[in-house]
Amino acid sequence: MSNFETRLADMGVTLPDAPAPAANYVPFVMVGDIVYVSGQISSDESGLITGKLGADMSTEEGAAAARRCAISLLAQVKAACGGNLDRLVRVVKLTGFVNSTADYTEQPKVVNGASDFLVEALGDAGRHSRSAVSAAALPLGVAIEIEGIFQIK
Template identity: 75%
Template sequence: MSGFEARLAELGITLPDAPAPAANYVPWVKSGNLVFISGQIPMRDGGFITGKLGADMSVEDGAAAAKLCAISLLAQVKAACDGDLDRLRRVVKLTAFVNSTVDFGDQPKVVNGASDFLVEVLGEAGRHSRSAVSAASLPFGVAVEIEGIFEVA
């Protein structure tokens, strides 16, 4: 084990198998040296992390859900790189959707759960551009959905 996976191990994190798509799409597409990862939703112990920010979920719980999305994003990158996460060169962009009430404005704080995690694991390669957008609802009632663009070797 080397590089990024060693760092994940130091943090006590094992990447799950890349989640299968839930509808008629593919989990990732490679184009040149970019990998476009479809939206990942937060799962733990086989269940979805559900809730609406500003109603029944705290910012901290939303950030924890966003971190789970980031873990799934890395699992998809690993799958796209034939099992070699060290081919990852950088996170280019995240687009995050936060299931939130109309008056909730802390979407960026929620998405920091993913962004902070990626920087913690990947260092400078984890720094990225980002959008954090409110959504009236998300599939299965999940709290967050995050898609990403990654540069790979």
């Protein structure tokens, strides 16, 4: 088990198998030491986490859904690294899309669910640049979608 995975286990988190793409794209692309991970939608063991922030979902529920996206992002990075998550050098950037109403303005607090998780799990390697934007709708009605850029060795 990698050092990062040991830390995740201490947090009660086991990385799932990397989710398969749902359409005509690949889950990640490696260019040199950079891994670009396709958007990961909010889901857990029970299935998709759906909802619209500002309508039928609270900011706290959205942050929990964003955390699940971050777990899927790490699962993709682990797959890109041939199963060795310790090849991860740092999280470079996240772009978070929040399914929200036109008057909802707490997108950054929602995406903090992913950011806070990555910093807790990875320490300084989890600190990243970020965008958090509203979306009128997301695929399959999910609450959150987050894509990421990661540096590996």
